[in-house]
Amino acid sequence: MTQTMLPPAFADLERFALTWCLKTESERYARRLASPMQELIDFYDACFPRVEDALAYCDKFPLEELPEDAIHLLHLVYSLVMVAMAVEIFQQPKPVDSADAELARVCAPWP
């Protein structure tokens, strides 16, 4: 039996888990920049309709006591937010007109 990362109710998103369950914003941003647009769109199209369910699932637990599979699910939601910027707003992985600018997130709450 293969190891799953997400709660069973989200088996339909399992195929994205390895790529997009990323712990930090830097990893998610880097993954977005490195992904072809079509892959971002595929991920977005599959994930966006499941956001409500994902939030409802995670919210069954106290924020500080999320089980591991719910944390993975939350990270997938964070990745969706990251990818939505490219898909909904810029129609390209990198923000339009951002040239060579970088902005590193150096601290954020967990999870």
Place this chain on the structure above:
Amino acid sequence: MSKVVHEPATPHRWPRPPEGTWTQHYPELGTSMMSFEDSVSPEFFELEREAIFKRAWLNVGRVEQVPKTGSYFTKELDVARASIIVVRDRDGAVNAFHNVCRHRGNKLVWNEFPRAETSGTCRQFTCKYHGWRYGLDGGLNFVQQEAEFFDLDKAELGLSPVHCEVWAGFIFVNLDATPRQTLREFLGPMITDLDGYPFDKMTEWYEFSADNQSNWKLFADAFQEYYHVPGLHSQQVPSAVRTPGKGFECAHFQVDGPHRMVSTGGARRWTMPPEFMYPIERVTRSGLVGPWESPELGELPKGLNPGRIEPWGIDNFQIFPNIEILIYHGWYLLYRYWPTSYNSHRFEGMLCFQPARTVRERVEHEVASVVFKEFALQDAGMLTGTQTALESAYRTAGLTEFPVNDQEILVRHFHKAVADWVDVYRHDLAGTDAR
């Protein structure tokens, strides 16, 4: 002299001062073209180090970074060629010291690399070189093989203090030997009227850092006018409802001493029809201006929304020289610009929220943080272009003056405040020479 006939003025969205423009309301600002030589001149930058960064009160952090006895952090103030330690002592006071050992001048507190900032908690500071130890009050407590020294007076060899004061939880230092003003005097009424704002409740932080290839003032300029928003950030509004050629008008401007503020007003994004929002904003109930709803804060200080704008959007306070506090509904943004040379600086940005109580609230904060970065990257991307073009304008193209409009009044005021401080410094220098 022939009289110029103006077209009838377009009606303004927001009331203006009796003079007709914000800029003319502050006559000392003038309305002429401006020079940005202060952003391209290495000589001027050397003056700024002395005139501004070694004389002004500088915000280096928040009290939450030193929560208990012995909590400390270091700050590299390259612009003033100083490194400092900020530490909470046994009496609960926050103190600052030069990060220099009094024995042979080694950098006292650092972790892996001497040039990198660090933080932590300790009972005392021990120099890595020969093991001298200092208390949290800066006193020299222990000298290795003390008897080998000659007339060593430990009482005289404590850490060199730096003036340090706290306002509203913001820790400020002043590198001047004798600061010309207390912190409160320096901040003045426009800023200190924010007293009581619950900054201390907003302890969930998303911090960003960037090295930018531009003068520190140019990035600050990009965040103290909204004139550029429809141009540079057209994507802030979904394309279906974008109005080409539409401008943006700020609701209120105010200056006080070297500091300044601007308020925006207008319908909240989410009270508009759904097509004004991106799908991700609708599903997470958060976005460009943060969470739609934040926990209530109770009564707010009189310094907030000083123009009494209704509906109120954002207050954007710029505290001279290099800090900016943007107060949104229930959360705030903090920016700092630390010059590293005449054409480069380190940017620090912090989004500060009331701690999330649920996953949904955490996601709201994440969304605000992600959207913030997208659009800040556009501002930052622009800067290299501004810096290099301004430099060539001055050095090659013979262009030295640029028009600045009423919506850009804070840019005008900022560069004037910088020039004023440099003038005072030059004057003081001349006075010293004459003596």
